[in-house]
Amino acid sequence: MKFYSELKAAVEAIQQLVFAAQKNERANSLKEVKRLCKEFGFITGMLKNSVAEGRKKK
Structure with missing residues (x-):
């Protein structure tokens, strides 16, 4: 399952990058x-x- 753990770590890293960019x-x-x-x-x-x-949900 090394492949799965590598993918999971990559997803977490990308999510952190997205959060920082936002x-x-x-x-x-x-x-x-x-x-x-x-x-x-x-x-x-x-x-x-x-x-x-602008904040009101329609």
């Missing part, structure tokens, strides 16, 4: 949103309802 992408997206808000003068109150609507 975390990095979220962080970069947040930085971009903050940069754009600062550039265009948006404040939290202006975007609050838009963000809440």
